[in-house]
Amino acid sequence: MSRAVVVGGSSGLGRAIAQRAADRGDTVVITSRDKARAQAVAAEIGGATSGIALDLADPRTIAQSLAEITEVDHVVVTAIHQTTNTIAAFDIADALKGVTVKLIGYAEVVRALHGRFRPGAAVVLFGGLAKERPYPGSTMVTTVNAGITGLTRTLATEIAPFRVNAVHPGVVGDSPKWIDQTTTHPAVARTPIGRLVTMDEVADATEFLLRNGGMNGQDLFIDGGCVIG
16 A cells, blocks of 8 residues: 655545545544644544644744655545735735745745655646636636646656656536535536546646556646636
8 A cells, every 4th residue: 555645635636635545544644734724634544644744834833844755656635725915906925825825835845755755656736727717816727727837847867766747627516615616617518528626636637647657747638628718
């Protein structure tokens, strides 16, 4: 069985990914900014799952937070800082936090852990399709998600032969953020499959990137074929 670290695994897509890994017998470490929450969710997930505190907004503490992890096969980084930020009403502090969490924090997680990767280890970073489809208020969300593409490609080179890929979900209908708009979100009408994608489908796409040895330095979009309308 594999040893997996899911950063942001205490909620949403991260939790769904951690649950699938635990259900098949993997040893899983999930993280949350709050240690008690991480441990409580780990107990709910069950199996060989444990929880630790980790704050991507404070990159200097990341290595120490991950110090107890000795061997790793899979790293999935899902944690986000997503708020509305426009040029017209630009919040510099919020922008700095978004960049720190998603670019510096993600990079530091990989740097801190890759010396403990087992042969064949792989990383999946989470971006988002806002990088391709900006919307009002997405100035920083679009920017940092686009940055995930660059980070993925450079990490695939820097930590070779270990693989690094990115998954970019569209609107995920049964996620906590969108559960109240599963059938009413405007993206439904623009999606050829006639519905929004699910957390299970995003988790399955993540597992594909972890599993398939030919995938490296790639962006995988999962949105049901949604077209810009």
